[in-house]
Amino acid sequence: xxxxxxxxxxxxxxxVLQVSGxxxxxxxxxxxKTRVITHRIANLLINHGxxxxxxxxxxxxxxxxxxxxxxxxxxxxPGNLQVKTFHSFCLYILRREATFFGFDSGFTVYDTTLQxxxxxxxxxxxxxxxxxxxxxxxxxxxxGLKDKMLSPEAYLEKEGRTDFSKTVSAIYKEYERxxxxxxxFDFGDLIWKTVQLxxxxxxxxxxxxxxxxxxxxxxxxxxxxxxxxxxxxxxxEKKNLCVVGDDDQSIYSWRGADIGNILxxxxxxxxxxVIKLEENYRSSSNIILAAxxxxxxxxxxxxxxxxxxxxxxxxxxxxxxxxxxxxxxxxVVRIRSFYSSGIEYKKIAIFYRTNSQSRYFEEALRNAGxxxxxxxxxxxxxxxxxxxxxxYLNVVSNPLDxxxxxxxxxxxxRGIGDSGIDKIREFSLEKGISLLxxxxxxxxxxxxxxxxxxxxxxxxxNDLIEKVEKGSSPSEIALELLNRSGLMSYLKEExxxxxxxxxxxxxxxxxxxxxxxxxxxSPSLEEYLNQISLLTSEEDTKELxxxxxxxxxxxxxxxxxxxxxLSGLEEGTFPHSMSLEDxxxxxxxxxxxxxxxxxxxxxxxxxSYCRTSRKFGKVEDRIPSRFLSEVPxxxxxxxxxxxxxxxxxxxxxxxxxxxxxxxxxxxxxxxETPSPENLGLKPGDRVKHKQxxxxxxxxxSGKEKNTKVSIRFGxxxxxxxxxxxxxxxx
DNA sequence: TTAGTTAAGATTTTT
DNA sequence: TCTTAACTAA
Numbered sequence: 001x002x003x004x005x006x007x008x009x010x011x012x013x014x015x016v017l018q019v020s021g022x023x024x025x026x027x028x029x030x031x032x033k034t035r036v037i038t039h040r041i042a043n044l045l046i047n048h049g050x051x052x053x054x055x056x057x058x059x060x061x062x063x064x065x066x067x068x069x070x071x072x073x074x075x076x077x078p079g080n081l082q083v084k085t086f087h088s089f090c091l092y093i094l095r096r097e098a099t100f101f102g103f104d105s106g107f108t109v110y111d112t113t114l115q116x117x118x119x120x121x122x123x124x125x126x127x128x129x130x131x132x133x134x135x136x137x138x139x140x141x142x143x144g145l146k147d148k149m150l151s152p153e154a155y156l157e158k159e160g161r162t163d164f165s166k167t168v169s170a171i172y173k174e175y176e177r178x179x180x181x182x183x184x185f186d187f188g189d190l191i192w193k194t195v196q197l198x199x200x201x202x203x204x205x206x207x208x209x210x211x212x213x214x215x216x217x218x219x220x221x222x223x224x225x226x227x228x229x230x231x232x233x234x235x236x237e238k239k240n241l242c243v244v245g246d247d248d249q250s251i252y253s254w255r256g257a258d259i260g261n262i263l264x265x266x267x268x269x270x271x272x273x274v275i276k277l278e279e280n281y282r283s284s285s286n287i288i289l290a291a292x293x294x295x296x297x298x299x300x301x302x303x304x305x306x307x308x309x310x311x312x313x314x315x316x317x318x319x320x321x322x323x324x325x326x327x328x329x330x331x332v333v334r335i336r337s338f339y340s341s342g343i344e345y346k347k348i349a350i351f352y353r354t355n356s357q358s359r360y361f362e363e364a365l366r367n368a369g370x371x372x373x374x375x376x377x378x379x380x381x382x383x384x385x386x387x388x389x390x391x392y393l394n395v396v397s398n399p400l401d402x403x404x405x406x407x408x409x410x411x412x413x414r415g416i417g418d419s420g421i422d423k424i425r426e427f428s429l430e431k432g433i434s435l436l437x438x439x440x441x442x443x444x445x446x447x448x449x450x451x452x453x454x455x456x457x458x459x460x461x462n463d464l465i466e467k468v469e470k471g472s473s474p475s476e477i478a479l480e481l482l483n484r485s486g487l488m489s490y491l492k493e494e495x496x497x498x499x500x501x502x503x504x505x506x507x508x509x510x511x512x513x514x515x516x517x518x519x520x521x522s523p524s525l526e527e528y529l530n531q532i533s534l535l536t537s538e539e540d541t542k543e544l545x546x547x548x549x550x551x552x553x554x555x556x557x558x559x560x561x562x563x564x565x566l567s568g569l570e571e572g573t574f575p576h577s578m579s580l581e582d583x584x585x586x587x588x589x590x591x592x593x594x595x596x597x598x599x600x601x602x603x604x605x606x607x608s609y610c611r612t613s614r615k616f617g618k619v620e621d622r623i624p625s626r627f628l629s630e631v632p633x634x635x636x637x638x639x640x641x642x643x644x645x646x647x648x649x650x651x652x653x654x655x656x657x658x659x660x661x662x663x664x665x666x667x668x669x670x671x672e673t674p675s676p677e678n679l680g681l682k683p684g685d686r687v688k689h690k691q692x693x694x695x696x697x698x699x700x701s702g703k704e705k706n707t708k709v710s711i712r713f714g715x716x717x718x719x720x721x722x723x724x725x726x727x728x729x730x
Numbered sequence: 731t732t733a734g735t736t737a738a739g740a741t742t743t744t745t
Numbered sequence: 746t747c748t749t750a751a752c753t754a755a
Contacts, residue, residue: 058744058745059744059745060745085745086745087744087745088745111745112745143745187744187745188745190745191745251743252743252744254742254743254744255743255744255745353742354741354742354743355741355742355743356741356742376743376744410731413731413732413733415731415732416731417731417732418731419731420731447731450731533745534745535745536744536745552742552743552744553743554742554743554744555743555744573742576741576742576743577742578741578743579742589743593743614746615741615746616739616740616741616746616747617746617747618746
């Protein structure tokens with residue numbers, strides 16, 4: 001038998017062998033979906049000599065995983081095969097077709113920050129109230145319109161002419177105009193402009209249809225209107241289109257995902273082959289029981305049942321903790337014990353609903369010396385100093401990029417403040433020249449010092465732009481810019497710990513550019529900048545080989561782990577209060593999200609919630625997530641102890657009866673004191689400080705070397721690092 | 731204009 | 746709690 005088919009069930013084989021025409025694979029969680037896709041790609045490559053394939057996913061992590069698994073199946077990966085996210089896929093096309101948009105020398109990709117700063121300018125210039133028209137809200141709104149392929153005019157038409165819609169439409173229009181003048185695309189543009197390109201240019205469309213005769217889309221239930229349009233365009237008349245998805249795992253409606261895309265596939269393609277994968281090979285039957293019972297509470301779903309022939313496995317464990325620190329500590333203790341019994345860290349994942357929750361786990365893992373990697377959330381490229389320097393590079397690569405220029409025109413300080421900036425912008429508008437050009441003008445009405453600094457900056461940019469044209473390498477440009485921008489000396493002079501760290505980060509960025517140069521076919525500054533704009537955190541961490549995975553549940557989709565910790569299962573966090581406000585979907589999307597989380601686990605699933613958690617630094621009481629009561633009692637096994645762990649509150653939470661440890665062994669989790677690192681200092685202690693005399697400790701924070709204490713001396717409160725401050729305990 | 735201080739306000743999820 | 750906007754003094 002073909003080794004590609006080994007170990008596959010009949011339906012999976014059918015999916016792998018279905019070469020041409022439209023195919024819909026309805027794949028339940030853990031039904032071997034990625035296996036089917038990768039084997040299908042391998043089958044096309046090996047048995048049919050077809051390499052004109054593109055496979056599109058949503059997250060970088062899923063794309064990387066897919067490519068990796070294809071690599072393991074085939075002797076080599078042909079250049080024609082593309083496995084990418086929607087965004088990187090479109091970037092690939094747009095970079096090659098930029099001339100279509102009149103962007104003859106490429107373009108800049110605006111991330112959310114640059115998008116919002118442009119919107120802020122627009123709101124200001126249209127004399128609108130920035131308190132009401134918040135850049136972040138406008139950014140989301142406009143992105144949403146782009147997902148639906150609505151232009152400012154089409155939006156107005158559809159929405160009706162209210163004061164609000166008229167204003168938003170005007171902002172949107174002006175935003176587009178300026179973005180265009182800055183020769184930039186935002187994230188939404190990447191996909192929509194690609195669709196427009198393919199619609200308007202038959203030659204280009206034809207070219208890419210021939211380049212990729214076979215199109216595969218993963219997580220099809222999460223495609224939105226514009227992504228749908230893209231897929232349909234690419235599939236063309238040949239319709240060699242294979243989509244894979246599961247309506248129960250649709251978790252992106254807030255980004256315009258249209259579940260109708262998957263539900264209507266058979267209508268869109270009447271000659272399609274539909275394959276259902278319902279057997280779960282991933283998880284223990286305990287986990288599958290929990291997950292399928294929970295999801296059955298949703299009304300808006302296709303009636304179906306996932307099942308497994310896997311053994312029952314360990315009980316699902318539900319833990320209650322007093323707060324987030326104890327919760328993360330509890331996970332660390334278990335991770336340690338798993339590790340000492342021979343389980344690698346990378347088999348373990350910790351999930352949470354929102355990125356901010358990662359903090360506690362990071363802290364606990366760091367203190368325990370356990371390697372970890374955070375997916376999503378804050379990236380290296382999100383650091384302010386990196387963004388600043390990238391803004392510098394953006395201007396060199398695209399002198400028309402006024403948004404980036406404005407970001408750094410006064411950083412480091414050049415005496416060009418808000419009023420100076422206004423003057424420069426006025427002048428540039430009057431003369432019809434770019435902002436950068438304006439900086440070089442003699443007659444701008446600025447103070448002498450500011451004017452000469454501006455001119456200096458202009459010269460630096462001009463020189464570097466010239467050097468790019470003469471073929472200087474990106475890293476050469478970066479190094480020179482680092483010096484001549486004054487950034488380097490500014491940070492050096494500052495001399496604080498903070499500024500030194502920033503300098504090191506900038507050095508790290510230069511390293512990253514050098515790294516890129518080594519690997520790229522024909523390295524250019526512009527390509528580098530384009531690429532990093534789509535990067536998420538997984539690509540930029542140092543290469544660790546074994547690490548615990550930390551991520552949001554959204555990021556976890558499509559992945560699987562032997563051991564999963566799902567944390568923060570409290571009302572308001574999961575389901576998140578913000579999503580409950582959206583009455584249209586109610587809590588159903590949150591439940592799907594919970595379902596996704598549960599079905600990631602292969603063997604061990606630990607659920608946890610806290611009695612109290614912090615919100616904006618304030619401790620608040622919490623109640624367990626509604627989803628916990630939807631998990632059948634028997635999933636938690638029979639072995640419970642009745643001991644209360646944290647008897648700080650007399651009355652138990654609603655679910656107290658369920659929330660027990662499963663056996664004595666695990667009791668040790670709680671008998672360890674959570675943080676012995678504070679050197680014995682605790683709030684309320686009286687201490688003596690050499691300089692300030694006697695005071696009372698109000699708070700203790702941080703761990704080990706980083707332990708900080710706040711001490712109140714009379715009416716003043718001061719903060720100290722315990723490690724640096726000799727304190728005498730009284 | 732800048733640096734330093736104070737008060738408000740922020741957090742859903744991703745590219 | 747932490748970041749940013751607004752305010753104030755120089």
